[in-house]
Amino acid sequence: MSNLGIEVRSLSKSFSKRKGLMRTRRSVTRALADVSFEVAVGETYGLLGPNGSGKSTLIRVLSTLLTPDEGDVRMLGYHIPGEEDEVRRRVGRVSVDAAFYKKLSARENLLYSALLYGLDKAAAERRALEILEALGMEGEKFTDPLEELSRGMQQKVAITRALLVNPPLLLLDEPTTGLDPKSRRDVQTFLEKLRGEHGTTILLTSHDMAETERLCARIGFIAGGRLIAEGTADELKATAGAETLDDAFIALAGQKLDDEGEKRREAVLAEA
C-alpha cells in the first residue's frame, strides 16, 4: 500500500471564457500547468503563491469540485476522476472564504454538515464543542447566528466543520487569512496538535511565509499555475541563495507575493 496521502502527476486545468458582443471570441486561461508533487501520509505540505497562482484551483481539483483536464490525481490511493465518493469520505476542506448559512447558528451549520456525513447528531455536537474549545472559541457563541460572529470566529467554525468527521486528509486554502494574530496562533497550534496526535495529512496553501515555515515540513512555490520549486524551507533558501523564504520566492518565481501576505509577514515579525 502506498504511503502517499496526495499524489499529483502532470495535472493541468484551463478555463475558457466567451467574450465579445456575440460571445464568439474565446479566451483560455491556464490555471494549472503540468503540476506534479507528492505529500506523504502524516506530512504537512505548504503551497506558497500569490493570488491567481492556481492554489485554490488545485485545492478544488483535490476536493473533487473541479475535473482535471489532464493528469493523474490520487488521494490516499483513490483516483480523481473515478473514485470521488471514496475521496469525499476522507477529505476535509477549509477555504479562504468561510461559506455558511449566515442566518443559521454555528450549531445548526455544523450539525447540518455532520448529518450529511452520516454522523450521529449528539456525538457530532459534542465533538464540535470540543474542537471549538481547542480553537479558543467560547461555547456561548455556539447558538448565535454566524452573521453575528467575527470573521475569525467564523473561520474557526469553518475549521471545525472540516474536522468534525475526523478526516485523515485536510485541504486548507488560506485558513488563517483575515484572522487576528491570536486566532491565527490558535489555529496553527491546533493544526500542529492534529498532525502530532492523529497523523493527519495536510495540504496548506498560503501567502504567509511565516505560517508556512512554521507548519510545513516541505513547501512548494506555485506561480502562473506552475509548481516552480519545492523542498524544505532551508533547501528552497539554499537553492535560491536567499536569506529568507520571501527572497527565495522572489528569486525563483521572479515576482513577489501579494501585499497582504507581505503585511501579515511584517505583522508576525513585529509580534515576534
Next chain:
Amino acid sequence: MEQVLRQTWGFLFRDYHLTRRYFSWVVVFTFYAVVNSATVVLIGVAAGDRRLTLTLMVGVMLWGLLSVVFQEIANSITYERWEGTLEYTFMAPVSRLIHLAGVSLFSTAYAVVRAVIIVLGMLLFVDIDLSRANWPGLVVVLAVSSVAFIGLGLMAAVLPVFSPERGAEATNIFQGVLLLVSGVYYDVSVLPRWLQPLSVVSPATYALSACRKLVGIGAGSEMVAGAPLSACAYELTVLTLMGLVFVPLGLYVFALVERWAKQTGKLKRTG
C-alpha cells in the same frame, strides 16, 4: 440505510432552521398569498356565480401548492450559490438523489402547510360549501401532481448553476408561462389557439381539471357532488406518466449540469 436517513434528515434540518430564521418573511409572504387568493376568489363572489367562485378557489389552492413546490426546489440551488455552500454540499458524500429528495420533501411539506393556511384564510372571506367535495380524491390528485412538479423543479434547479441571477430570472419566467397556459383561473380553451398546445405539456392543466371534477364543478352552470376518483382516470394517468418521466429526467439533467459545472468551475460562490 441509517446513513441515508441521516443525510435526508440533514436537508430537512437545514431547511427547517432556515425557515425558522426567516419566519417573519414566511409570515409576510403567506399573508400576501392569502390576501391575493381572497381577492381572486372574491371576483366570483362579486359576479354572484358559485361555479366561478369555486373554479377560482380550486385554481388558487392548487397553484398555491404546486407553484411553491416548484419554486422552493428550483430556488434551493440559488440560495446555496449565494451563500457559497454549494461547494460544501457537493463535497459531502451524499448522492444527488438523496440531496434532491431531501430538498423536495421539505419543499412539499412547506407548500402543503402554506396551501392549508391559504384555504383556511380564504374561507374567512368566502362562504362556500365544500362538504360535497371528494376530499380523499383531491389528496390523491395533489400527491400525484406534486411528483410531476418536483420533476419540473429539479430541471429548473439547474438554471442557477449556470448563473444564480439569470437562473432565478429564467425560473420566474418558466413559472409564469406555467401559470398562463395551465388554465389556473379559466378554461384553457379561452387561450389563443397558438398557445393551447403548451397547456398539454403542463401537469397543472391535468391537476386542475381533476380537482375541478372532484370538487363538484360540472360541465354546466350547476354545482354537482364531487366526482369519484375514477372520473379522473385520464388526468391521473397523464400526471403519473409525467411524474415518471420528469423526476428521472430532472435528476439526469442535474447530473449533466453538475458534470459541466465541475469542468468549467461554476460551483464557486456568486452573490
